[in-house]
Amino acid sequence: ERQRLARLRHTPSVTLDGQKIELLANIEQPDDAAAAVHAGAVGVGLFRSEFLFMGREGKLPGEEEQFAAYKAAVDGMQGLPVTIRTVDVGADKPLDKKSSKDASLNPALGLRAIRWSLAEPAMFRTQLRAILRAAAFGRVHLLFPMVSHLHEVHSIVAQVKLAQAELDARGAAYGMVQLGAMIEIPAAAIMVRSLLKHFDFVSIGTNDLIQYTLAIDRADEAVAHLYDPLHPAVLGLVAQVIEAANDMGKQVCVCGEMAGDAGMTRLLLGLGLRSFSMHPAQILSVKQEVLRADTRKLQPWAQQVLCADAPAAMLEDVGK
Ligand code: PEP
Numbered sequence: 001e002r003q004r005l006a007r008l009r010h011t012p013s014v015t016l017d018g019q020k021i022e023l024l025a026n027i028e029q030p031d032d033a034a035a036a037v038h039a040g041a042v043g044v045g046l047f048r049s050e051f052l053f054m055g056r057e058g059k060l061p062g063e064e065e066q067f068a069a070y071k072a073a074v075d076g077m078q079g080l081p082v083t084i085r086t087v088d089v090g091a092d093k094p095l096d097k098k099s100s101k102d103a104s105l106n107p108a109l110g111l112r113a114i115r116w117s118l119a120e121p122a123m124f125r126t127q128l129r130a131i132l133r134a135a136a137f138g139r140v141h142l143l144f145p146m147v148s149h150l151h152e153v154h155s156i157v158a159q160v161k162l163a164q165a166e167l168d169a170r171g172a173a174y175g176m177v178q179l180g181a182m183i184e185i186p187a188a189a190i191m192v193r194s195l196l197k198h199f200d201f202v203s204i205g206t207n208d209l210i211q212y213t214l215a216i217d218r219a220d221e222a223v224a225h226l227y228d229p230l231h232p233a234v235l236g237l238v239a240q241v242i243e244a245a246n247d248m249g250k251q252v253c254v255c256g257e258m259a260g261d262a263g264m265t266r267l268l269l270g271l272g273l274r275s276f277s278m279h280p281a282q283i284l285s286v287k288q289e290v291l292r293a294d295t296r297k298l299q300p301w302a303q304q305v306l307c308a309d310a311p312a313a314m315l316e317d318v319g320k
């Protein structure tokens with residue numbers, strides 16, 4: 001089976017009805033770019049930059065160290081686009097094992113991700129400058145985690161402009177980047193049309209979207225049986241975001257675990273998704289589903305799944 005899948009590595013990812021589907025890789029370190037290219041990814045859809053920040057006893061990476069890491073990822077992808085997400089620490093990804101940030105009562109609802117970046121603008125701009133400089137060497141997209149307020153969007157844009165001005169003042173080379181928001185808080189999914197007016201693209205983080213929609217801690221074993229990607233409320237939000245982005249002519253990707261689950265591929269295609277980002281090891285099995293899919297048939301079926309009381313049962317047999 002693995003050998004058969006390996007033969008698909010260089011097969012273009014196109015459905016039976018001719019829809020081109022973008023299969024991207026999620027990476028945690030610049031070195032992972034090699035595995036991404038090897039698996040046939042056409043780019044990096046999510047570089048989780050927080051892994052450069054974690055386990056350093058509070059000593060954060062400086063601009064040069066970050067620049068070297070982002071440039072290494074860009075170089076490693078050999079001209080393919082790289083989406084770099086700004087630091088997303090907190091909750092399940094603490095800076096350190098016993099960092100003071102973990103002391104908050106509800107870390108998943110606390111000062112994490114973009115909230116932390118905006119609370120520490122000097123640190124945020126250090127990261128932005130490093131990413132903008134790496135963008136001089138290839139195609140880079142900038143992705144912001146856990147956006148949920150429009151005033152955060154305005155602050156983000158202001159900080160990006162300031163970072164560019166700082167590089168200009170120094171005469172440093174940098175590249176243009178597209179700006180995108182992670183949609184992983186229900187509020188962001190519900191108001192995605194407002195967010196899309198300000199961003200070039202969105203990426204749906206289903207791991208957190210499920211956690212926050214269902215109020216299920218994604219890392220708590222005691223409630224793991226209730227963590228359900230096929231919950232009708234979750235599917236409704238995912239569908240709404242894909243539809244809004246397609247409507248407005250903006251790029252939309254899913255970069256949570258859902259994108260790498262081959263059992264979900266047909267449903268996501270039926271909902272109109274054309275871009276998936278996942279662990280490199282999952283790319284070929286998802287591609288196999290894409291090659292067998294006919295989106296014209298999947299679309300009406302996906303609408304039925306959205307309205308079903310038990311969507312999981314429908315995924316088993318229909319649509320094949
Ligand atoms: C997500 O929340 O789905 C996601 C892709 O981000 P992370 O898993 O890093 O929180």
Ligand code: MG
Pocket residue numbers: 145184205207208
């Ligand atoms: Mg997330």
